[in-house]
Amino acid sequence: METDRRDFIRTFSALAAAGVFSARMPWLSGLYAQEALRKVKLGMIGVGSRGSLLLTLLQEVPGVEITCFCDDYEPNFDRAQQMIGAGATGYTDYRKMLDQEQIDGVVIATPLDLHARMTIDALDAGLHVFCEKAMAKTYEECDLMLQAHRRNNKILYIGHQRLFSARTLKGIKEIERGSIGDVTQIRAYWHRNNDWRRPVPSPELERRINWRLYREYSCGLMTELASHHLQVANWILRENPDYVWGSGSINHWKDGREVYDNVNLVYHYPSGTHVVYDSLISNKKYGMQIEVQGPLGTIELETAYIFKEFPEPAPGILQLLNNIEKQVFDVVPVGGPTWVPEDPSEDRGTYLLERIIKSDGTDIQMASFVSDVRNNRLDPWLTEQGYSSGIATLMGYESMLSNRIVTWPEGLSL
Amino acid sequence: MGTVMDLVLPGSQDAYADLLVKEMRAELGRIEQRLSVYRPDSDISVINRAASKGMVTLDREMAGIFNELFLFHQETRGFFDVTMKPVLDFFLEHGAAAGAVPDHITGAAGMEHLRLEGDRIRFMKKGMQIDLGGYGKGYAMRKILEIMTSKGVENALISFGGSLVYGLGSHPYGNSWKISVPVPGNSDGLTFELKDETLSTSGNSLNNRKKFGNSGHIVNPETLRTREGNGLVSVTATDPVRAEVFSTALFSAGRQRAMELARLHPDLKVGCFFV
Numbered sequence: 206m207e208t209d210r211r212d213f214i215r216t217f218s219a220l221a222a223a224g225v226f227s228a229r230m231p232w233l234s235g236l237y238a239q240e241a242l243r244k245v246k247l248g249m250i251g252v253g254s255r256g257s258l259l260l261t262l263l264q265e266v267p268g269v270e271i272t273c274f275c276d277d278y279e280p281n282f283d284r285a286q287q288m289i290g291a292g293a294t295g296y297t298d299y300r301k302m303l304d305q306e307q308i309d310g311v312v313i314a315t316p317l318d319l320h321a322r323m324t325i326d327a328l329d330a331g332l333h334v335f336c337e338k339a340m341a342k343t344y345e346e347c348d349l350m351l352q353a354h355r356r357n358n359k360i361l362y363i364g365h366q367r368l369f370s371a372r373t374l375k376g377i378k379e380i381e382r383g384s385i386g387d388v389t390q391i392r393a394y395w396h397r398n399n400d401w402r403r404p405v406p407s408p409e410l411e412r413r414i415n416w417r418l419y420r421e422y423s424c425g426l427m428t429e430l431a432s433h434h435l436q437v438a439n440w441i442l443r444e445n446p447d448y449v450w451g452s453g454s455i456n457h458w459k460d461g462r463e464v465y466d467n468v469n470l471v472y473h474y475p476s477g478t479h480v481v482y483d484s485l486i487s488n489k490k491y492g493m494q495i496e497v498q499g500p501l502g503t504i505e506l507e508t509a510y511i512f513k514e515f516p517e518p519a520p521g522i523l524q525l526l527n528n529i530e531k532q533v534f535d536v537v538p539v540g541g542p543t544w545v546p547e548d549p550s551e552d553r554g555t556y557l558l559e560r561i562i563k564s565d566g567t568d569i570q571m572a573s574f575v576s577d578v579r580n581n582r583l584d585p586w587l588t589e590q591g592y593s594s595g596i597a598t599l600m601g602y603e604s605m606l607s608n609r610i611v612t613w614p615e616g617l618s619l
Numbered sequence: 620m621g622t623v624m625d626l627v628l629p630g631s632q633d634a635y636a637d638l639l640v641k642e643m644r645a646e647l648g649r650i651e652q653r654l655s656v657y658r659p660d661s662d663i664s665v666i667n668r669a670a671s672k673g674m675v676t677l678d679r680e681m682a683g684i685f686n687e688l689f690l691f692h693q694e695t696r697g698f699f700d701v702t703m704k705p706v707l708d709f710f711l712e713h714g715a716a717a718g719a720v721p722d723h724i725t726g727a728a729g730m731e732h733l734r735l736e737g738d739r740i741r742f743m744k745k746g747m748q749i750d751l752g753g754y755g756k757g758y759a760m761r762k763i764l765e766i767m768t769s770k771g772v773e774n775a776l777i778s779f780g781g782s783l784v785y786g787l788g789s790h791p792y793g794n795s796w797k798i799s800v801p802v803p804g805n806s807d808g809l810t811f812e813l814k815d816e817t818l819s820t821s822g823n824s825l826n827n828r829k830k831f832g833n834s835g836h837i838v839n840p841e842t843l844r845t846r847e848g849n850g851l852v853s854v855t856a857t858d859p860v861r862a863e864v865f866s867t868a869l870f871s872a873g874r875q876r877a878m879e880l881a882r883l884h885p886d887l888k889v890g891c892f893f894v
Contacts, residue, residue: 519781522625529629534793536810540800541781542822542851 217371217569233369233573242268245579246308249274250299250323252285254403255337256314260288262571263312269575273306275299278413299323303330310334310360310578316416317423321346324361328353333360333578335571338436339428340595344614347595351618354588360581362574363591365436369573370566372509373437375557376497379511380441385499388441391480392496393434395426398489400458401466418462424602425464426453426484431601434495436594437506438472438480441497445593446472446480446600448612453605457487470601482601509562510554592619621657622756622780624763629774629791639770646762653681654755656704656748667749671742682738688754691864692730696880698868700730703838704750710838710845725843753821753837756783757863760817764859782820783863786813800853802892809853809890819862821870822851822892839871846871850893856886865889 245268249260252274263269271289275296276282286295296302303311303326310333313323321341327334334354340363341347354361367373380388405414416422417429439445451470458466467485474480495506503512518526521539528535577584596614604611624647628636653662662681669675677685691699705724710717727746734741751758756779763777767787774788776796786796799808800820811818821837823846837846852870856862865887869877874893881889 516623518625519623519778521781522627522778525627525776529627529791532792534790534797536797536799536807538799538801538808539776539778539781539784540798540809540811540818540820540853542820 233374243579244268244270245310245575246270246272247575247578248272248302248306248308248311249285250276250302250311250313250327251315251319251337252276252281252288253278253314256312257281257284257288259312259314259335259337259567259571260285262568263575264288265568266572266575268579272308273302275302300326303327303332308332310574312574313337314364317428318342318416318421321350324350325353328357328359328361331357331359333574335362335364335574336591337364338591338594339363339424339432339598340591342422342424342428342599344596344599344617347592347599348618351588351592355585355618358583360574360577360583361588361591362570362577363588363595364567364570365433365591365594366566366570367433367437367506368440368566368587368590369569370564371558371562371569373506373566376504376506376509376511377441379504379557380497380499383501384511385497385502385504388478388497388499390478390498391438391441392498393438393480393482393494394491395430395434395484395493396489396491397486399486400460401486415462418464420463423464424599426466426468426486427598427602427605430484431468431470431482432594432598434482435472435480435597435601436590437495439593439597440590442474442476442478442480444474444476445613446597447475448473448610449597449600449604450610451601451604452608457485465605468601468605470604472597472601504557505554509557511557512554589619622782624780625776625778627776628772631772639766639772642766642770643763646766647759650755650759650762654684654751654758656750656752663749663751666740667747670740671745671747674736674739674741677738677740679738684751684754684758685735685740687860689730689735691754691861691868694884695864695868697730697840698872698876698880699753699864700728700838700840701749701751701754702728702730702733702747703840703843704748705746706838706843707750707836707845708748711836715845715847720843728838728843729840753867754860754864757817757819757858757860760785760859760863783859784813784818785859786816786818789814800851800890802851803849805892809892811853811855811888811890813855816855816857817859817862818853818855819859819866820851820853821863821866823847823849837867837871839873841872841876846873848893850891852877852889852891854890855888862887 247269249256249271252260260271263271271293273294273296274285274289276285277297282295311327313320313334313336315323317339320336324334324336341350401417403414405411412419417425423429449470449472451468453465453468455466466487469483472480493507497504497506502514521537525537600611652658655661656663658664666675688701706720706728709720709724723746727744732743732747734743760779760783764785767775776786778784784798789795795812795814797810797812798818799810801808839846852866854862854866854869869880869889872880877891881887
């Protein structure tokens with residue numbers, strides 16, 4: 206498995222270097238260089254379910270040393286110690302870790318309400334930061350994080366792994382090539398059918414463990430799921446939404462949770478394009494998808510399939526067009542018994558990549574973060590993607606809570 | 620019509636081509652609404668429902684079409700016949716190996732049971748159905764050509780799914796349009812040079828087998844069986860309808876009868892391939 210992943214990262218880097226992805230994806234350039242592997246020393250803040258996955262992925266990236274970690278929940282702490290080994294120092298207070306450890310950067314995977322404080326403290330301590338999505342819980346926190354990144358001139362990644370997913374990258378390149386024409390609508394959804402709870406060993410731990418269900422710590426489906434798709438939408442449209450209206454409710458999981466179990470939103474962008482988004486956790490038939498629609502076709506980004514609105518010309522006709530361009534007069538095989546075109550409505554789509562790629566980009570993202578830390582390479586646009594997604598996510602949340610249209614907040618740094 | 624139209628218009632401005640295509644699209648839509656049996660509300664579907672109950676009055680265009688159907692029926696010695704749909708439906712449902720076609724189906728097949736009196740039509744047998752496959756695309760091509768000519772287009776290649784191709788004028792770097800029809804075992808295929816001419820091809824191919832299965836999709840009006848196996852007939856003629864009617868009729872007739880029939884019409888260029 207480990208070797209597989211390393212191979213994949215190498216393959217991916219080679220693809221990126223060979224220009225398989227778009228020239229408008231400069232953040233991938235960090236992966237090109239097969240630089241001498243100076244050890245990068247990282248610390249983990251938060252090693253729960255997501256944090257321990259990131260830890261596993263980091264341990265598979267060449268040239269990384271996890272020298273310390275922090276978690277104030279004992280089972281997480283013990284598991285991390287076991288995963289990393291005795292060589293790493295464990296902390297229950299992240300500030301102590303920042304004070305005492307000589308590291309290049311930190312990886313933060315804590316509940317949403319802690320992101321801003323921890324990220325800003327780490328950046329101010331002169332460290333590079335990877336922080337899980339969504340960026341933060343309020344507009345102000347997002348803005349303070351962006352300012353700290355700029356002020357300290359340190360890397361700030363927000364965990365939007367689709368920026369590093371081969372499927373998304375290839376799909377977006379296809380969109381940029383004009384394969385579906387101008388993007389006229391994006392429809393995205395994320396549907397699951399479960400209570401979204403984690404097992405709680407004793408009742409007093411409920412709010413700590415199921416922090417995603419309480420407004421004090423989380424904005425629910427918006428920050429934990431929708432932020433990914435909003436990031437991709439902002440990326441595709443190369444602009445940020447100017448207003449949004451939405452509606453949410455708790456209509457199925459009435460178990461004391463405070464965040465909505467279904468959300469429905471329409472984002473408007475300055476170009477006139479809309480992103481229609483919904484998410485629920487009481488039906489999983491449609492799963493998750495980002496459908497990018499244009500007059501010439503549809504691209505389903507999560508699976509990297511393209512569906513054309515119109516059938517391609519018959520092969521002989523293409524040959525004829527090529528001949529005319531080259532000023533060649535020759536026989537072309539145009540004739541034959543009725544050629545039955547594929548009916549576009551029955552089109553099962555064309556896979557955009559040459560081979561099946563299962564990675565959602567998280568592994569590549571971690572490798573890229575390590576590489577950027579090693580080379581002290583900052584990509585402001587990458588941070589701004591996390592920022593604009595964070596703001597858009599919170600706009601949608603605010604719209605649902607207040608039952609009114611919410612515009613892009615004034616006075617932000619971006 | 621269940622096909623795609625490809626149009627190659629050398630050297631024309633995009634905006635002009637767009638206008639032309641817009642007009643063509645409207646005309647094709649109109650024809651489809653008149654002639655397609657796949658649309659329950661088309662004029663031909665209305666006739667199929669009403670003409671066994673009594674005389675149906677046809678408008679001028681439809682009366683002209685029915686007159687022409689009878690002329691081609693005679694000219695092809697009955698091998699062009701638009702009433703074979705119930706027989707074809709039987710084979711599509713039961714497969715090529717199906718036994719005898721029931722009498723009520725065979726009895727209702729044949730244009731001799733179709734009575735045209737001036738501008739009125741009536742089915743003389745219950746269960747009769749008209750299907751203008753083998754005619755409709757030719758008719759549509761004719762109308763497309765009228766649009767092109769009226770707009771002063773001199774050179775173009777128009778293809779309806781490859782089975783009907785019209786070479787208007789010539790290729791920009793030649794004096795005609797050179798078209799081939801691929802056939803197994805012959806790398807050049809059947810080749811034709813079209814200059815203001817249509818090439819129509821009828822037959823069974825791998826591609827249309829996807830749609831029609833192994834039973835073939837053209838019925839021989841004499842034997843009332845579908846033509847099975849690989850094979851095709853290509854015919855060129857100035858008039859697209861004539862080319863389409865004859866390629867269908869010659870394919871349905873089988874090799875021997877096709878050659879006899881082709882000899883009677885020296886204006887047609889015929890290429891064929893039978894397994």
